[in-house]
Amino acid sequence: MWIVGESEDPAELLGSMLMSLYGIIAGGFHLEGEKDVEFTVRGSSPEEALVRFLSECLYLVEGEGVVITDPLIAVEDDLLSISLSSKGQLFTIDPGHAGMEVKAITYHEVGIVKEGLMYKARVLVDL
DSSP states (O other), X not given: OEEEEEESSHHHHHHHHHHHHHHHHOSOEEEEEEEEEEEEEEOSSHHHHHHHHHHXXXXXXXXXXXXXXXXXXXXXXXXXXXXXXXXXXXXXEOGGGOOXXXXXXXXXXXXXXXXXXXXXXXXXEEO
């Protein structure tokens, strides 16, 4: 399944792609508290940084039971470095409303380009 997005602001683009990822996973989240979340990923290309960013966010959901509801994203070095600093929400998923299981964020045909003023990105998720 593809996650695609476009925006003039690369941080906004990444935030919308993160929300799209949660839309695939989400069924019924029961929020249970907060946790501070901070991380930075770097890539040798913008595509690698994008995959690493979404993979880290996927790990937070699956490994730590944390979803980011209001991401504060900083982009540096022409999209080679992506940082997130935010309050994460601890959650459990309502078994009757579970969404799809995302196995991985893939590098297959991943793309992020700037066309005029717009950044456009796409990444394939393995279900």
